[in-house]
Amino acid sequence: MAITSNGKGSAAGSAPRCIALVGPFGSGKTSLLEALLARTDKVARQGSVANGNTVGDASPEARAHGMSVELNIADAEFLGDRFVFVDCPGSVEFLSEMDGALSGVDLAVVVAEDDERKVPALQLILKALEARAIPRVLFLNKIDKSTRRVRDVLSLLQPASAVPLVLRQIPIWEDGLATGFIDLALERAHVYHEKEESTQIDMSDADLAREHEARFTMLEHLADHDDDLMEALLEDIAPNRDQVFADLVNEMQDGLICPVFFGSAEHGNGVSRLLKALRHEVPGVDLLSRRVLGTTSRAMLQVVKTLHTQHGGKQSIARVLEGVVSDGDTLFLNGDTEIKVSGLFSVFGQQANKIATAGKGDLVGLGRLDDVQTGDLLSFENGKIESLQVLERRNPVLATAISAKQRKDEVRLSAALAKLVEEDRSLIVSQNQTTAETLLAGQGEMHLRVAQERLAGKYGLDIAANTPHVPYAETIRSGTKVRGRHKKQSGGHGQFGDVVIEISPLPRGEGVQFSDTITGGVVPKQYIPSVRDGVLDALGQGPLGFPVVDVSVCLTDGSYHSVDSSDQAFKMAGILAIREGLPECKPVLLEPIHKVVIACPSDATARVNAIVSARRGQLLGFDARPEWNGWDEVQALMPEAEIGDLIIELRSATAGVASYTAEFDHMAELSGKAAEIALQRFGRQAA
16 A cells, blocks of 8 residues: 555565564554654654554544554665555454454564463454464563563463474563674574664673573574474574574464564654564565465455445445455456455554555555455456455453434444444344344444444444343243133224133243134134234233243133224233233243353353353353353353343453353243343333
């Protein structure tokens, strides 16, 4: 997405590399982006998150909360090479933004820090990169604030990575502060300068000894995948420097190691060294194309993000994998649906500038492609596309019932919600038919808060958000036989319907059954469906105020009038019979029970078990989470009423990383204090 001086994009010349900045919340990704832009002279002065003057995090919601809540995109040029940086939110509640971005990047810079509390969050991010086979380097940020040796920090972080974290540098210490670094590949020492490029210095004897030891450790990791290097180390032969660099690049690109650099984004330290590594070691867009399409080489674009701008309409942010795209071009969605580009844009922070063309490797905004969604492939030729990538949706963990405060805004709210869901794949809008509520579900409390702020700020909607109702039901414990008679005379034809029904309980989960044993035509055959309709209507709200389930109703007797009987009269008779009979059948409240699987770090499992038990959950056990070192999965049966805000407590107990899935299992009787609370809030008494 680099823009040439003529404003036409980068169709000519070398393709820009696209790099994602990822890492746990608060690790300094946006500060690193700002430092990279300042070091490449893309911005005149490095801004800071605290001062609210960074290129990234410029949306009202990001500024208000002091955190990334969406992708930040910016391009830069360094020593003739072009880069597009995509700063991804680090909060677990906004990781869906990262999911989309990863489908279009060549490499990820994982920003981490010396904080053991953030190791589980780091593991979440590294797992996503490993699953997508995305090459990665780790930038250990805030080295100026670290209280441990770098090797000790690596030991702390290593459990989060499935491949070795390999130091590419060691710090030069002076009075407990990192004043520079020694490059283990180049065997050179540099001293830091505030927000300027470092300068080379001579190594002291002590630093030289440290460098030899650390370099040998780095070479040992490389030798695990290079027999020639292993032989050289065993024979105490100094390896060829070009061979070392080739191993570092190849093993990183193959996902066998994760090289580690360090610095301080806030002070601009270590940024030039990182840029030089990116310049020489980041794979080109061709590797990404093979990850997405295998051996297919057809020209196409990968959509990584969808935006709805206030003045420009819908934009699809896409990476050009091959070819050149121009404003007005005809493309094919997933190989078959013809679409036309209506506007082509470069994106830099919150700015979108119109351009004429974009070439291989560029990340651009495509205007008004209404049918295009995040994760789609766009091609220049008609024909089916088989992508090796599948962009899955994250399971929602928290929901709110949302509505417009003014009736006239209901249509606008529906349209705005549709746009929010297009922009953010981890938001889900659904209609609960039982409770007649519109539910907005997402990844956590902050996630839903930001969505509501966008509805208010971006779309000017005055909305109400409430705790969703629990879809309670009721059933009966005993049966009865009851007559329902509807008789009304109001001049002319009257109304007459008379039925006798038997009500009896059914086993749990059987629903509602209606039958009849009418003989002799005491209830004419044509009126029996009307009786059934009346029964079902009345069962929609029982004596306690909830739908009645697991009930059998049998029509056994009745009478009719040759003139006054009608479908409506017999429907009313059925309703009256149910309303009179159900209170005699010992009605009881039912609540939905879900099977819940909670993923959490192993050191928090005991706390999670206690949370489940305190919420009336029945623990079914826990086991190691498959393929997740240091994580467990806790299984339990929990009432839906207790699951509503469960994620808030789970996240509090797990440094913000726990998640869960829940699916309906069965309905269970509810009595005692919990039943009283439910009836007071949602039952007929409340009404």
